[in-house]
Amino acid sequence: MRILLVGSGGVGDAFARIAVRRPFFEQLVVADYDLARAERTVAAVDDPRVLAAQVDASSAQSVTDLARAHQVTHVMNAVDPRFVMPVFEGAFAAGADYLDMAMSLSQPHPEHPHRQTGVMLGDEQFAVATDWEAAGRLALVGMGVEPGLSDVFARYACDHLFSQVDELGTRDGSNLTVDGYEFAPSFSIWTTIEECLNPPVVWEADRGWFTTAPFSEPEVFDFPDGIGPVECVNVEHEEVLLMPRWLDAKRVTFKYGLGEEFIDVLRTLHKLGLDSTEPVRVGGVQVSPRDVVAACLPDPAGLGDRMHGKTCAGLWVTGTGTDGQPREVYLYHVVDNDWSMQEYGAQCVVWQTAVNPVVALELLATGAWSGSGVLGPEAFDAVPFLDLLRDGYGSPWGLREQTPGPAS
Amino acid sequence: MRILLVGSGGVGDAFARIAVRRPFFEQLVVADYDLARAERTVAAVDDPRVLAAQVDASSAQSVTDLARAHQVTHVMNAVDPRFVMPVFEGAFAAGADYLDMAMSLSQPHPEHPHRQTGVMLGDEQFAVATDWEAAGRLALVGMGVEPGLSDVFARYACDHLFSQVDELGTRDGSNLTVDGYEFAPSFSIWTTIEECLNPPVVWEADRGWFTTAPFSEPEVFDFPDGIGPVECVNVEHEEVLLMPRWLDAKRVTFKYGLGEEFIDVLRTLHKLGLDSTEPVRVGGVQVSPRDVVAACLPDPAGLGDRMHGKTCAGLWVTGTGTDGQPREVYLYHVVDNDWSMQEYGAQCVVWQTAVNPVVALELLATGAWSGSGVLGPEAFDAVPFLDLLRDGYGSPWGLREQTPGPAS
Numbered sequence: 001m002r003i004l005l006v007g008s009g010g011v012g013d014a015f016a017r018i019a020v021r022r023p024f025f026e027q028l029v030v031a032d033y034d035l036a037r038a039e040r041t042v043a044a045v046d047d048p049r050v051l052a053a054q055v056d057a058s059s060a061q062s063v064t065d066l067a068r069a070h071q072v073t074h075v076m077n078a079v080d081p082r083f084v085m086p087v088f089e090g091a092f093a094a095g096a097d098y099l100d101m102a103m104s105l106s107q108p109h110p111e112h113p114h115r116q117t118g119v120m121l122g123d124e125q126f127a128v129a130t131d132w133e134a135a136g137r138l139a140l141v142g143m144g145v146e147p148g149l150s151d152v153f154a155r156y157a158c159d160h161l162f163s164q165v166d167e168l169g170t171r172d173g174s175n176l177t178v179d180g181y182e183f184a185p186s187f188s189i190w191t192t193i194e195e196c197l198n199p200p201v202v203w204e205a206d207r208g209w210f211t212t213a214p215f216s217e218p219e220v221f222d223f224p225d226g227i228g229p230v231e232c233v234n235v236e237h238e239e240v241l242l243m244p245r246w247l248d249a250k251r252v253t254f255k256y257g258l259g260e261e262f263i264d265v266l267r268t269l270h271k272l273g274l275d276s277t278e279p280v281r282v283g284g285v286q287v288s289p290r291d292v293v294a295a296c297l298p299d300p301a302g303l304g305d306r307m308h309g310k311t312c313a314g315l316w317v318t319g320t321g322t323d324g325q326p327r328e329v330y331l332y333h334v335v336d337n338d339w340s341m342q343e344y345g346a347q348c349v350v351w352q353t354a355v356n357p358v359v360a361l362e363l364l365a366t367g368a369w370s371g372s373g374v375l376g377p378e379a380f381d382a383v384p385f386l387d388l389l390r391d392g393y394g395s396p397w398g399l400r401e402q403t404p405g406p407a408s
Numbered sequence: 409m410r411i412l413l414v415g416s417g418g419v420g421d422a423f424a425r426i427a428v429r430r431p432f433f434e435q436l437v438v439a440d441y442d443l444a445r446a447e448r449t450v451a452a453v454d455d456p457r458v459l460a461a462q463v464d465a466s467s468a469q470s471v472t473d474l475a476r477a478h479q480v481t482h483v484m485n486a487v488d489p490r491f492v493m494p495v496f497e498g499a500f501a502a503g504a505d506y507l508d509m510a511m512s513l514s515q516p517h518p519e520h521p522h523r524q525t526g527v528m529l530g531d532e533q534f535a536v537a538t539d540w541e542a543a544g545r546l547a548l549v550g551m552g553v554e555p556g557l558s559d560v561f562a563r564y565a566c567d568h569l570f571s572q573v574d575e576l577g578t579r580d581g582s583n584l585t586v587d588g589y590e591f592a593p594s595f596s597i598w599t600t601i602e603e604c605l606n607p608p609v610v611w612e613a614d615r616g617w618f619t620t621a622p623f624s625e626p627e628v629f630d631f632p633d634g635i636g637p638v639e640c641v642n643v644e645h646e647e648v649l650l651m652p653r654w655l656d657a658k659r660v661t662f663k664y665g666l667g668e669e670f671i672d673v674l675r676t677l678h679k680l681g682l683d684s685t686e687p688v689r690v691g692g693v694q695v696s697p698r699d700v701v702a703a704c705l706p707d708p709a710g711l712g713d714r715m716h717g718k719t720c721a722g723l724w725v726t727g728t729g730t731d732g733q734p735r736e737v738y739l740y741h742v743v744d745n746d747w748s749m750q751e752y753g754a755q756c757v758v759w760q761t762a763v764n765p766v767v768a769l770e771l772l773a774t775g776a777w778s779g780s781g782v783l784g785p786e787a788f789d790a791v792p793f794l795d796l797l798r799d800g801y802g803s804p805w806g807l808r809e810q811t812p813g814p815a816s
Contacts, residue, residue, distance in 0.1 A: 183679040268676040271591040273704035280703040285693040292700045295688040296681035 001025040001365045004072040004096070006057050006087050007079035008032040008041040010188070010301025011101065011144070014346035014354035015078055018393070020047040022358070024365040029070045031055035044345070057083040063090025072096050074364070076357060080190055081105055082277070085124055088139065092128075097137055097364070099357050101144030102191065103238050106198055113199050114213040120201065121241045125374050133373035140360060142376050145313045145333070146172055146254075147238035148356040149377075149389075153315040153331040153397075154239070156382035158247045161329060165249040165319040170239045171330070173223040173230035173257025174311040176337065176348070178303050183265065186307065186349045190294050193275045196258065196266050200234035203244045203252040211236075214270075215263055219255065223312045224400055225334045230257035242376035249319075269293060304347030307337045311348045318404065326404040333389075333397045343394075359389050409433040409773045412480040412504070414465050414495050415487035416440040416449040418596070418709025419509065419552070422754035422762035423486055426801070428455040430766070432773040437478045439463035452753070465491040471498025480504050482772070484765060488598055489513055490685075493532055496547065500536075505545055505772070507765050509552030510599065511646050514606055521607050522621040528609065529649045533782050541781035548768060550784050553721045553741070554580055554662075555646035556764040557785075557797075561723040561739040561805075562647070564790035566655045569737060573657040573727040578647045579738070581631040581638035581665025582719040584745065584756070586711050591673065594715065594757045598702050601683045604666065604674050608642035611652045611660040619644075622678075623671055627663065631720045632808055633742045638665035650784035657727075677701060712755030715745045719756045726812065734812040741797075741805045751802075767797050 001024060005012055008030050016030055031053040032038040038052035053070075056062040057079045063086060067075055075091035077084065077100035084104045091098035103122035110118065125141055132139050142148055150170045158165060178184040185192055199211035215233040222229045237254035244252055258266075269275045274293055279286040314332030321327030333352065340351040360377070363369035368384045377385075390396045409432060413420055416438050424438055439461040440446040446460035461478075464470040465487045471494060475483055483499035485492065485508035492512045499506035511530035518526065533549055540547050550556055558578040566573060586592040593600055607619035623641040630637045645662035652660055666674075677683045682701055687694040722740030729735030741760065748759040768785070771777040776792045785793075798804045 264672070265676055265680065268673055269680075272673065272677075272701065274682065274701065276704070280700065282695050282699045282703045285695060287690050287693060287695050287700060289700055289704050291690045292688065292695060292697055293680065293682065295690045296684070296697050 001361065002027040002071055002073045003076055003361065004029045004031060004067050004070060004074070005076045005078055006031055006055055006063060007077070008038045009078065010299070010347070010350035011353045012078035013041045013044070013301060014344065014350045015076065015358060016041050016045050016050060017344050017346055018351070018355050018358045019361075020045045020050060022362060022392070024362040025049065027051075027070065029053050029066065029072065031066055033057065058086055060086040060090035060093060063087050064093040067091060067094035067096050074099065074361060076361070077101070080188065081194065088125060092132065092135070092137065095137070098139040099143050099360060100141055101148060101353060101357060103141050103241070105194065106236060108199055109211070114211055117201060117209045117211055120209060121236065121238050129374035136372050138364070138372050139374045140377070141374055142238040142242050143357045143360050144353045145356050146170055147242055147377070149313055149333055150239050150315050151242055151377035152382045152385050154243050154247055154317070155378040155380070156386060157315065157317040157329065157331060159382065161321065162317060162319045162327060163322050163324065165247070165317060167251040167253065167316070167318045168243050168247065168249045169316040170237065170254040170314070171221045171232055171257070171316050172255070172313050173221060173227060173232065174309060174349075175227045176307055176309040176311060179306040179308070181298060181306070184298050184300070184303055185262070186300050186303065186311070186347065188294070188300060189297055190290055193266065193269065193290055193293070195235050195237060196256070197270050197275050198236040200236045200254070201240045202234065203240050205250045209240070217255070221255065221257065221316070223257070224330070224332055224398060225310055225312065227310055227312055227334070231259060232257045233263065243378055246376060246378045301347065301350055304337065304341045304345070307347055310334050310336045311352060313352060328402040328404040330400045330402060331397065332400065333395070335395070355389070355393055355395060359385055359393060362388060362392070409769065410435040410479055410481045411484055411769065412437045412439060412475050412478060412482070413484045413486055414439055414463055414471060415485070416446045417486065418707070418755070418758035419761045420486035421449045421452070421709060422752065422758045423484065423766060424449050424453050424458060425752050425754055426759070426763050426766045427769075428453045428458060430770060430800070432770045433457065435459075435478065437461050437474065437480065439474055441465065466494055468494040468498035468501060471495050472501040475499060475502035475504050482507065482769060484769070485509070488596065489602065496533060500540065500543070500545065503545070506547040507551050507768060508549055509556060509761060509765060511549050511649070513602065514644060516607055517619070522619055525609060525617045525619055528617060529644065529646050537782035544780050546772075546780050547782045548785070549782055550646040550650050551765045551768050552761045553764050554578055555650055555785070557721055557741055558647050558723050559650055559785035560790045560793050562651050562655055562725070563786040563788070564794060565723065565725045565737065565739060567790065569729065570725065570727045570735060571730050571732065573655070573725060575659040575661065575724070575726045576647075576651050576655065576657045577724040578645065578662045578722070579629045579640055579665070579724050580663070580721050581629060581635060581640065582717060583635045584715055584717040584719060587714040587716070589706060589714070592706050592708070592711055593670070594708050594711065594719070594755065596702070596708065597705050598698055601674065601677065601698055601701070603643050603645060604664070605678050605683050606644040608644050608662070609648045610642065611648050613658045617648070625663070629663065629665065629724070631665070632738070632740055632806060633718055633720065635718055635720055635742070639667060640665045641671065651786055654784060654786045709755065709758055712745065712749045712753070715755055718742050718744045719760055721760060736810040736812040738808045738810060739805065740808065741803070743803070763797070763801055763803060767793055767801060770796060770800070
């Protein structure tokens with residue numbers, strides 16, 4: 001396996017640090033728009049299989065050229081989701097397989113953005129699924145932690161824990177704090193704005209996909225391992241678009257434990273138009289306000305030393321157990337920042353995102369997973385993934401049985 | 409009188425619209441960095457005394473050259489306060505008198521920003537006061553509505569209403585709304601951020617000037633003419649620096665009726681570093697985050713058609729009346745947006761700011777006011793100003809007697 005990693009920001013850098021501990025690949029080309037950043041990652045991992053390159057992720061041709069030059073078998077996309085399509089198309093043109101951790105972007109419904117879907121997450125990618133299938137090539141989409149591990153959990157729950165599923169509800173929360181900053185998101189603010197200010201999408205068996213207003217259906221979810229209760233709200237996320245394509249459930253949701261302060265910041269950015277990606281003229285230059293917001297905040301990848309706490313990704317599932325009784329479980333994966341910093345020099349949120357595509361690539365390298373077309377993680381057997389994550393990468397997952405609440 | 413108006417944004421444009429109704433000047437050169445903007449103002453006023461020019465307000469030389477070319481007697485500064493010093497210096501070098509509506513900027517105290525003053529508003533201008541005096545030239549500083557009319561009220565109160573003043577407290581509030589915008593400040597957001605996020609300054613006779621944390625000492629002030637109660641907080645403002653130089657009072661304060669939503673927006677901008685004027689690198693360009701915030705919001709000068717309500721500027725004075733009894737008054741000036749739009753095509757906040765320097769220039773032209781050095785409005789007799797504002801410009805002011813509260 002010869003991998004081209006496009007993007008060596010926080011997640012890309014952690015991807016390289018995790019992958020080099022494993023023997024499953026022959027070459028890893030770490031490419032970034034900023035060559036110096038790629039070189040920093042290469043220097044940090046110090047592995048003869050890894051080399052640095054420059055790439056323009058906004059250009060499919062640039063991705064294709066680089067993939068061909070290094071006879072790449074798999075293109076690993078680790079850049080902002082606005083570059084999904086050029087990297088996805090560049091990989092296909094180079095005859096490589098492809099993985100990403102976020103899917104092509106959505107466009108709200110022009111008239112009823114808070115009720116009906118417009119262009120949905122991943123629509124552009126699924127539109128060409130038959131081309132990938134015909135070419136015998138695999139695009140494994142949404143293969144980070146959320147989407148990614150959450151989708152693996154969903155497949156596991158459907159195969160092994162439930163005879164019938166009412167809700168597949170991804171629930172994400174943390175108790176992270178960052179010393180020395182009044183406000184410092186632990187993940188890309190660009191992506192967080194995109195996720196949180198777009199109309200959230202929900203899937204119901206009898207309605208299909210539909211949208212709501214941002215921050216809808218607030219609920220307090222009690223996260224495990226000492227994190228405790230966090231206020232969660234509906235957020236647009238790939239799981240809701242992926243799970244119903246392969247799994248049976250009555251309802252699929254995604255709720256993010258944003259907390260009150262973060263919601264207030266996002267609402268204010270929106271109110272002032274600072275969430276916009278449309279360039280505005282400032283003096284003699286044109287800039288996207290959202291890029292300026294990102295530039296004003298510290299790089300989340302560099303905050304690991306000042307962070308404390310744990311982050312939890314997981315899937316809350318309700319329905320009927322294999323024994324015919326009502327069942328409710330939370331399948332989850334917690335990473336402690338102290339551990340990921342000490343063990344990998346990566347902060348917990350980016351480490352947790354990056355480990356999952358490494359596991360998936362190892363399963364593809366060994367043949368434990370195989371397929372063609374545009375597929376989500378739930379299209380593959382969950383058991384080898386969860387076993388390898390725990391045994392090969394030292395990162396266990398948990399299952400919490402909960403008392404089923406009253407039927408909604 | 410030959411006037412060079414530097415800046416034809418909201419206030420500059422309104423200044424020209426107001427001035428052309430009066431005969432006191434021979435020429436008005438409307439200058440802007442953007443010549444087209446100056447030309448729009450000139451076209452709107454349609455007066456042979458008025459012509460357009462291009463100027464770079466960040467360059468004293470540019471101001472001097474233009475002032476000399478038109479044999480200007482008075483330079484009227486109507487640009488953002490960051491350009492006060494070059495315009496002020498450019499006027500002096502050209503041998504012209506000078507007026508502004510905001511003073512040179514402050515710098516917080518490096519160690520105790522919320523207790524001690526650093527560089528104060530106007531310090532740079534007062535530092536060269538003897539040069540202006542020696543040259544027999546006048547710099548009339550802070551001659552808008554606040555500072556400006558508020559300072560005229562203070563002089564009036566000291567001369568005619570009180571034998572001893574406890575507090576001179578400028579209080580500013582409105583009930584303005586803007587149709588079609590979730591958030592649309594009615595005044596320059598650049599200046600509002602500068603005013604509101606700098607540590608507020610307070611003057612007390614036995615302590616001198618000192619600072620507090622932003623948004624300190626919230627109080628609900630009941631504004632007249634149907635505006636009603638608005639939450640006001642301490643804000644850094646020129647009145648506090650000007651009034652104690654010429655008038656006797658135990659305490660001088662400025663409180664702005666920001667309201668809860670606006671305070672929340674300003675706090676969030678600060679938390680994210682978006683209030684900063686220090687350029688950040690975004691892609692290949694450098695921009696100041698605060699300029700980007702301003703670029704994302706609608707130009708307040710263009711909102712007049714969508715605005716409703718009234719704005720009130722005024723001075724709350726407590727102390728001992730001329731009869732020896734405790735007295736408390738609010739001297740105020742209210743402008744209704746419907747009136748200023750219909751009468752002048754200018755929204756009420758910029759109209760209210762712009763009318764005061766026009767009145768002052770007319771008083772200087774007629775000789776009713778004269779002086780040299782760097783002087784605030786309270787250095788001049790208030791009566792001719794208040795009479796001319798009412799009788800010449802059709803804009804009355806009010807006096808509300810209040811029941812004195814318990815001594816603080």
